Amino acid sequence: MKVTVDQDACVGSGQCVLAAAGVFDQNDEDGTVVLLQENPPAERVGEVREAAALCPALAIRVEE
Template identity: 65%
Template sequence: MKITIDEDKCVGAGQCVLAAGEVFDQRDEDGIVVLLAPAPPQELWAQVEDAAARCPALAIEVEK
């Protein structure tokens, strides 16, 4: 799985962190998404896909 983040699109909604907190976090200063695990284990893939689907700004792209 490859995860791509577009920081320019991110609005800091935090839905990704709620869906996959082991993979995503937010910067303290502005809430922009931070990718903690660029190659998450397979058991987290469903959570990562959920996080991408929840993102209101479509700032997370997932490729398998």
């Protein structure tokens, strides 16, 4: 699994951090998404997919 984020599209809602805190964080200045793990471990797949689904800006992409 490979995760990418579009920081320009991000609206800073923080849903990704709530769903998968070990994979995503937020920038302290503007609240935009920060990707911590581009290739998260298999046990985080469900959390990452949920984060992508919850993102109101569709700023998270998950590639298998």
